[in-house]
Amino acid sequence: MESWNGLRTDYEDICPAKKFLWIDLPATEYEEAWRLQNDLVAARKKGICLDTDVVMLLEHPSVFTIGKHSDLKNLTVSEKFLEKRNIPLIRIERGGDITFHGPGQLVVYPIIDLHAAGLSVLNYTENLEEVMIRTVQDWGIRAQRGMRNRGVWVGNNKLGSVGIAIRRGICFHGMALNVNLSLEPFGWINPCGMQKITMTSMEQELSSAVSINRVRHAVKRHFEMVFDVELVMTSLSELDCLQ
Amino acid sequence: MKEISELNLPDNVRYTEDHEWARIEGDKVRAGLDDYAQDQLGDIVFVELPRIGDTFKKGEMFATVESVKAVCECYLPIGGEIIAVNQALEESPELVNKSPYEDGWFVDIRPSDSSEMDRLMTNEDCMERLKGAK
Numbered sequence: 001m002e003s004w005n006g007l008r009t010d011y012e013d014i015c016p017a018k019k020f021l022w023i024d025l026p027a028t029e030y031e032e033a034w035r036l037q038n039d040l041v042a043a044r045k046k047g048i049c050l051d052t053d054v055v056m057l058l059e060h061p062s063v064f065t066i067g068k069h070s071d072l073k074n075l076t077v078s079e080k081f082l083e084k085r086n087i088p089l090i091r092i093e094r095g096g097d098i099t100f101h102g103p104g105q106l107v108v109y110p111i112i113d114l115h116a117a118g119l120s121v122l123n124y125t126e127n128l129e130e131v132m133i134r135t136v137q138d139w140g141i142r143a144q145r146g147m148r149n150r151g152v153w154v155g156n157n158k159l160g161s162v163g164i165a166i167r168r169g170i171c172f173h174g175m176a177l178n179v180n181l182s183l184e185p186f187g188w189i190n191p192c193g194m195q196k197i198t199m200t201s202m203e204q205e206l207s208s209a210v211s212i213n214r215v216r217h218a219v220k221r222h223f224e225m226v227f228d229v230e231l232v233m234t235s236l237s238e239l240d241c242l243q
Numbered sequence: 244m245k246e247i248s249e250l251n252l253p254d255n256v257r258y259t260e261d262h263e264w265a266r267i268e269g270d271k272v273r274a275g276l277d278d279y280a281q282d283q284l285g286d287i288v289f290v291e292l293p294r295i296g297d298t299f300k301k302g303e304m305f306a307t308v309e310s311v312k313a314v315c316e317c318y319l320p321i322g323g324e325i326i327a328v329n330q331a332l333e334e335s336p337e338l339v340n341k342s343p344y345e346d347g348w349f350v351d352i353r354p355s356d357s358s359e360m361d362r363l364m365t366n367e368d369c370m371e372r373l374k375g376a377k
Contacts, residue, residue, distance in 0.1 A: 067309075067314070068291075068307070068314065114283070120282070120283050120285070121284050121310060121313050121315075122244065122283075122284075122285040123244065125311075125313065149311075163313075164314075165314045165315070165316075166313060166314070166315040166316065167316050168261055168316070168318075169261065171313075
């Protein structure tokens with residue numbers, strides 16, 4: 001039942017690591033990715049057509065999303081202002097308040113049967129944070145977990161976010177790491193419902209360009225280590241459960 | 244996260260595979276979230292309950308529970324009409340963590356078919372299932 005202690009047992013040395021499927025997606029509209037997650041959660045629960053956990057890695061075109069129990073008080077501009085800029089605002093079932101996704105932010109959506117993986121919700125969210133902390137450390141950025149809120153932080157600036165939902169023991173939604181996105185839209189909200197916090201990105205912290213493709217590879221590598229799994233590349237078209 | 248042996252799974256309630264519980268109290272059935280589920284989720288900060296008078300089939304989603312950064316769906320263990328909801332959870336959602344089977348109850352149900360209770364798991368079934376998935 002103990003899930004992640006960073007140690008491998010003898011048994012694990014003999015047996016190959018557990019495998020998750022890994023899907024690298026091109027830029028994907030938020031609602032399209034949301035439908036994909038719903039389909040994968042349903043297929044994973046049945047366990048017949050999808051007997052493996054799946055992780056999707058992608059970027060979204062600009063979009064604001066807001067948790068189901070939150071109101072719009074943390075949107076500091078009018079909805080019309082967003083409409084003019086053609087940025088949709090979508091209400092979703094994850095926890096947390098309002099946030100922004102856009103090009104230059106790496107989003108990871110794991111669809112994992114938490115119970116079968118032996119992960120508590122808390123361990124799972126800590127693992128996601130750990131993946132982000134180790135990834136940015138490769139670029140020399142020292143990030144840490146927040147005391148007040150989930151996510152990873154550089155000082156008082158938020159570099160990465162975590163927000164998950166659980167349906168019949170299967171988790172979805174996930175984490176978002178700010179690599180080189182425009183931070184301006186975060187100025188139009190109180191991110192995560194918290195006033196007086198600012199968002200940052202890897203590029204902002206380093207004051208130099210960061211290749212998002214290199215970060216994609218690093219995220220994959222650290223995900224494998226933190227979750228102690230082998231990630232097997234696949235594509236949506238190869239997933240029978242979506243056909 | 245608790246070890247299986249540390250879980251509080253009393254024998255006076257029945258369990259679903261998704262870790263809701265149900266207990267017959269006179270002609271009604273009281274339901275909530277079990278110790279495993281509350282322990283899994285960690286500190287619960289919000290519970291969204293149905294309205295009195297709503298009716299659900301067994302297994303339909305009737306509530307959501309939000310812990311720090313996670314929202315979890317809950318499914319009614321037995322079909323019927325909601326005749327009471329635990330108003331205290333609005334102000335004190337942490338009762339689900341502190342007292343999952345007493346102060347942290349979710350709803351009272353007027354069951355449409357009380358024989359559905361017989362198809363829920365006993366605490367021993369629930370324990371076996373948890374051990375099996377270890």
